[in-house]
Amino acid sequence: MDLTRLPPHTLGNPHRKLLPQAVFLDRDGTINVERADYVKSIGELVFLAGALAAISNLSRFEIPIVLITNQSAIGRGIVTPEQIDSIHAHLRACVRAAGGRIDAIYTCPHRPDEGCACRKPKPGLLLDAAADLHLDLRQCVFIGDSIADLNAARAAGCQPIMVGTGRQAQALARLAEIEHSLVLVADLSAAVEWMHRRLAAGLHVCDAAPVLETGAVSQRG
Numbered sequence: 001m002d003l004t005r006l007p008p009h010t011l012g013n014p015h016r017k018l019l020p021q022a023v024f025l026d027r028d029g030t031i032n033v034e035r036a037d038y039v040k041s042i043g044e045l046v047f048l049a050g051a052l053a054a055i056s057n058l059s060r061f062e063i064p065i066v067l068i069t070n071q072s073a074i075g076r077g078i079v080t081p082e083q084i085d086s087i088h089a090h091l092r093a094c095v096r097a098a099g100g101r102i103d104a105i106y107t108c109p110h111r112p113d114e115g116c117a118c119r120k121p122k123p124g125l126l127l128d129a130a131a132d133l134h135l136d137l138r139q140c141v142f143i144g145d146s147i148a149d150l151n152a153a154r155a156a157g158c159q160p161i162m163v164g165t166g167r168q169a170q171a172l173a174r175l176a177e178i179e180h181s182l183v184l185v186a187d188l189s190a191a192v193e194w195m196h197r198r199l200a201a202g203l204h205v206c207d208a209a210p211v212l213e214t215g216a217v218s219q220r221g
């Protein structure tokens with residue numbers, strides 16, 4: 001990863017003091033359709049409606065956009081790291097063609113039983129990204145579709161924005177009924193619109209919800 005190509009997060013935007021330092025994006029269920037049998041090829045990478053336009057819109061904030069993804073299919077021997085790399089190269093090319101960018105990608109290749117520190121809901125990938133990109137995670141946003149994403153965001157101190165385009169949409173909706181501070185929106189486009197609304201109201205994007213104890217949320221799914 002060429003860090004010198006990352007856009008500065010302090011330049012060129014009138015809302016810069018209210019912007020997060022970076023936006024983390026989950027992949028499956030947030031950007032593309034999640035498959036129970038894993039995305040194993042470029043042909044199986046199907047973008048969710050509006051996702052590419054949403055990333056293009058997000059890119060206009062001029063802050064780093066970082067993909068954070070569990071890909072246990074590698075550890076399970078279903079895909080090779082090289083296949084995941086080629087899928088991600090294709091993903092980035094599609095994003096670029098739509099006018100957006102993905103600045104960095106952090107992947108956990110492990111199976112759940114390996115007990116690694118990077119598989120979400122652990123915050124390891126976020127901690128790695130923060131170290132590499134010199135980010136204050138409390139000043140970052142994580143957009144994802146799963147309880148694991150929510151808990152990883154909270155464990156790292158990021159502002160979670162949850163989208164209802166994944167397999168845990170119903171679980172998140174139930175959680176939002178109990179936790180009124182949970183930010184749950186329809187999809188990635190709505191997540192970016194939510195950020196725009198915060199900025200338009202003069203509110204910092206990351207101050208929407210108090211950070212809860214991570215143990216307060218059960219890990220379903």
Ligand SMILES: [Zn+2]
Nearest residue numbers: 108116118119
């Ligand atoms: Zn891992």
